[in-house]
Amino acid sequence: MIYHLDTTTSTNDDARDPRYRHGDIVWAEHQTAGRGQRGHQWLSPEGENLTFTMVVEPRFLPVTEQFLLCEALSVALTDTFTAYGIETRIKWTNDIYAGDRKLEGVLIEHNYAGATLSRSLLGIGINVNQTEFDPSLPNPVSMAQLTGRRYDRRQVLETFERCMTARYEQLEHGDRNALQEEYRRRMYDLGVRRTFRYPDGSLTHAVIEGVRPTGELILRHDDGALREYLFKEIEFVLRK
Missing domain, CATH: 2.30.30 (SH3 type barrels.)
Known part of the structure; x- marks a missing residue:
């Protein structure tokens, strides 16, 4: 289920609430303390982009194999952009690039139960309709800039939900080699x-x-x- 909030500190913080279960998505129009990788702050103008967290409960996945979940998410994101005619690549570990420009950011946070994962928060920010960015940002781009059109953000979110569900099921059913090969094949600057x-x-x-x-x-x-x-x-x- 998709829960749409006006404002929260960060969707990863909100998604920690145990009322959100596997497959739920917490989507906020505005985050007062959005976070990205390497301690960076994630900023997004209200009403232009997507900032959300998907809750998954991969209790079947050993802690030592948690990168497989990162691969499933990354491949699902490229699947999502492909659905809109946008060619993308995965910049290790999980940034999605169109050419040399970054379309989204990810922050994954895990909880553990012994030797396996118990609950993971897939925090995602997708540049959807924004056309002007802070010049201090090194290389952002949006779906709108790449295609010259605006998008229904909920439709984009629902497309991601379907793509991620399919890739998660692939992981859960043990088709890991194929998933790993898809990730490698889609890597940014592979062989460069x-x-x-x-x-x-x-x-x-x-x-x-x-x-x-x-x-x-x-x-x-x-x-x-x-x-x-x-x-x-x-x-x-x-x-x-």
């Missing part, structure tokens, strides 16, 4: 030599080879060595 930055600010150049089922990005460096990196161990240097 890119510049990356380490946490200390130093740079390296490497070719994107893929991603491990546990989430590590696989890079082939200029010396020929294959190395693997977890989230926050390395980041893309954006093209200008």
Whole structure:
């Protein structure tokens, strides 16, 4: 069920309420403290975009395999944009790009029950109808900017709900290899030599080879060595 709120601190905060169960979506027009990855704040003008959280309860999924849920979500988001004729790619770990520009942001938060997940909050912000962005943002783009038309946001949300339900069922039914291959096939700049930055600010150049089922990005460096990196161990240097 979709719950539509006027204002909340963040939809992930609101979705912690146990009254929301598996498959429910909390959608807010305005967040006073929206969050993104790496501690960034997520800002969105009221009435233009989608800011929402989907609650899932993947009790079948071991903690060590939680990246599979990230893959299911990322692939579902690309499915959603494909439904509107927008070609996208997945920038590791779960940003969705059209060309070199970012269409959405994701913040996933998990609860655990021993060795498995118990409840996960899939916080998502999609740039739908916004046409002007804060110039301090590095590379945003919206569906409206890409296609020259405005969208019914609830319809977009319902399209995502259908796509995510299908990909989640694929994961739940054990079709994990196919899901992982879809994620890899849709990766942004797969096979391309890119510049990356380490946490200390130093740079390296490497070719994107893929991603491990546990989430590590696989890079082939200029010396020929294959190395693997977890989230926050390395980041893309954006093209200008």
